[in-house]
Amino acid sequence: MIDRRQVLIGGGGLAALSLAPLGLARAQGGQAVHGVYSAPGLSFAGIFIANQLGLWGKNGLAAELKQVQGGPLAMAALTNKEADFAGVASSDPMIGWDKGIKTLTIAAFTGAIAMQFTARKDWMAKVGVSPSSTLKDKVAAFAKARLGASTVGGGPAQYTRYLAHSMGLDPDRDLKILAVGFGAPRMAALRTNQVDITVGDAPEADQIELEGFGQLFINCSQEVPVFRECPYTVVAVSPDYAERQPDLCRRVAHAVGEANDQFRSNFGKVVDVMAKVFPSVDRRAIERALDRDRASYPPGGRMTETMWRNLIEISVALKMISKSFPSADGVLWTNKFAS
Numbered sequence: 001m002i003d004r005r006q007v008l009i010g011g012g013g014l015a016a017l018s019l020a021p022l023g024l025a026r027a028q029g030g031q032a033v034h035g036v037y038s039a040p041g042l043s044f045a046g047i048f049i050a051n052q053l054g055l056w057g058k059n060g061l062a063a064e065l066k067q068v069q070g071g072p073l074a075m076a077a078l079t080n081k082e083a084d085f086a087g088v089a090s091s092d093p094m095i096g097w098d099k100g101i102k103t104l105t106i107a108a109f110t111g112a113i114a115m116q117f118t119a120r121k122d123w124m125a126k127v128g129v130s131p132s133s134t135l136k137d138k139v140a141a142f143a144k145a146r147l148g149a150s151t152v153g154g155g156p157a158q159y160t161r162y163l164a165h166s167m168g169l170d171p172d173r174d175l176k177i178l179a180v181g182f183g184a185p186r187m188a189a190l191r192t193n194q195v196d197i198t199v200g201d202a203p204e205a206d207q208i209e210l211e212g213f214g215q216l217f218i219n220c221s222q223e224v225p226v227f228r229e230c231p232y233t234v235v236a237v238s239p240d241y242a243e244r245q246p247d248l249c250r251r252v253a254h255a256v257g258e259a260n261d262q263f264r265s266n267f268g269k270v271v272d273v274m275a276k277v278f279p280s281v282d283r284r285a286i287e288r289a290l291d292r293d294r295a296s297y298p299p300g301g302r303m304t305e306t307m308w309r310n311l312i313e314i315s316v317a318l319k320m321i322s323k324s325f326p327s328a329d330g331v332l333w334t335n336k337f338a339s
């Protein structure tokens with residue numbers, strides 16, 4: 001069973017987040033809900049903003065969350081009813097549906113695939129590419145690189161394979177993807193020349209740029225057209241939970257949506273919150289990353305049919321799913337609980 005200890009979010013930065021389960025303090029008098037999320041990083045900023053700004057409590061919730069290592073564990077917690085909701089990469093519920101494990105996505109933390117590739121400067125000089133090269137040239141250079149991802153089967157690795165395929169590479173033949181862990185271990189793998197490129201989450205690239213040995217190589221949410229409108233990190237529940245507890249689903253979705261809205265109404269506070277959550281990361285890196293990608297956090301946590309149509313297209317092309325699914329509101333996802 002998942003340990004549901006209550007621990008206040010505090011210090012430790014990316015390294016601690018990648019190693020230790022973190023819980024959210026319960027709001028006094030709120031209705032208890034249990035959640036899990038699959039990775040550290042700014043793509044789950046809504047969780048931390050909702051905690052630090054009291055948005056769970058404002059919506060009448062006593063939220064208790066735990067980070068687990070990757071989407072499969074988060075999905076297992078959800079389907080085994082050890083969690084009421086799960087924060088996961090959108091690829092995880094898609095794969096679940098293909099296996100007959102149905103979920104319902106009720107909000108999006110990020111509505112663009114906001115992953116980023118960070119490359120070592122010496123590798124770029126050796127192969128003759130730079131952040132200003134064309135997207136096609138940068139992706140072609142993947143064939144000359146050791147690519148580091150959190151896991152070889154997770155969402156970032158799968159989207160890397162899709163991007164390579166879309167640019168004419170054979171992912172099975174041309175890519176060498178190595179599992180190097182989340183957060184700090186992934187940055188360490190790049191720093192110590194175990195890999196040439198990492199694919200992960202903000203603010204890793206900005207932190208590495210400040211340290212001087214690498215640069216943001218590809219920012220997917222801005223440079224890859226099909227990734228610009230596509231759910232990346234989402235809140236999933238089981239369909240029976242949505243039917244039995246519609247009010248709790250509404251409260252969870254509203255808390256996430258209100259957290260996302262802070263990016264437009266109170267950006268300085270967002271930076272303050274995330275700098276507190278990741279104290280070992282240079283504040284300048286956090287601010288740069290959040291400002292660059294703030295459009296990736298959809299207002300109210302709401303989604304569009306285009307987002308899901310793009311995700312389904314990508315998932316079929318990657319053979320993550322064996323058949324297409326309806327993209328309209330009400331099957332895989334819904335906005336009916338969103339703010």
